Amino acid sequence: xxxxxxVVQRLTKIVSPLSDNAIDKLTSILVRIxxxxxxxxxxxxxxxxxxxxxxxxxIRQFYYKxxxxxxxxxxxxxxxxxxxxxxxxxxxxxxxxxxxxxAVLYGIPYRQVSVLMDEYPDxxxxxxxxxxxxxxxxxxxxxxxxxxxxxxxxxxxxxxRPEIVKRAPLVHIASYLLMSPETLSRVRAGML
Numbered sequence: 001x002x003x004x005x006x007v008v009q010r011l012t013k014i015v016s017p018l019s020d021n022a023i024d025k026l027t028s029i030l031v032r033i034x035x036x037x038x039x040x041x042x043x044x045x046x047x048x049x050x051x052x053x054x055x056x057x058x059i060r061q062f063y064y065k066x067x068x069x070x071x072x073x074x075x076x077x078x079x080x081x082x083x084x085x086x087x088x089x090x091x092x093x094x095x096x097x098x099x100x101x102x103a104v105l106y107g108i109p110y111r112q113v114s115v116l117m118d119e120y121p122d123x124x125x126x127x128x129x130x131x132x133x134x135x136x137x138x139x140x141x142x143x144x145x146x147x148x149x150x151x152x153x154x155x156x157x158x159x160x161r162p163e164i165v166k167r168a169p170l171v172h173i174a175s176y177l178l179m180s181p182e183t184l185s186r187v188r189a190g191m192l
Contacts, residue, residue: 057103
């Protein structure tokens with residue numbers, strides 16, 4: 001079976017079913033991307049023209065503020081991720097994307113999926129569900145920062161995304177949770 005087609009079929013099982021014709025069309029636009037460990041996929045100032053599905057590996061989105069590298073998001077196997085503002089507005093990004101492990105991604109190009117959504121309503125439903133999942137994740141992260149302590153944020157990550165805690169460097173986990181590496185060490189040691 002075509003690898004791209006198996007990726008689309010996995011996506012439809014995770015998110016929303018598609019007709020056979022829509023599967024074939026979506027398969028035809030996928031862009032396979034292989035990244036080495038520490039390789040950058042998107043740099044500040046570039047335009048993000050794809051949303052991504054992670055087949056394998058660990059990816060992070062991050063930015064620089066006051067000379068510090070701050071992690072915005074992690075994605076690993078069977079996750080969809082996007083640089084949403086740059087992708088939807090087709091404007092330069094402030095976020096960077098890098099592979100923390102060797103990775104295989106499948107890109108879904110903005111212009112081509114827009115055409116498919118007009119032609120195949122079920123692709124539009126799939127796309128809407130992608131966006132819903134992404135926006136819910138963003139809202140949950142914001143709410144976590146507003147309403148949870150550092151200890152609660154760490155334990156939520158441990159409970160909901162244990163693969164990130166096992167695979168990502170602690171410095172990136174700390175910045176993702178909006179805490180210093182020292183605070184994360186105290187939380188992990190049960191001192192907070």
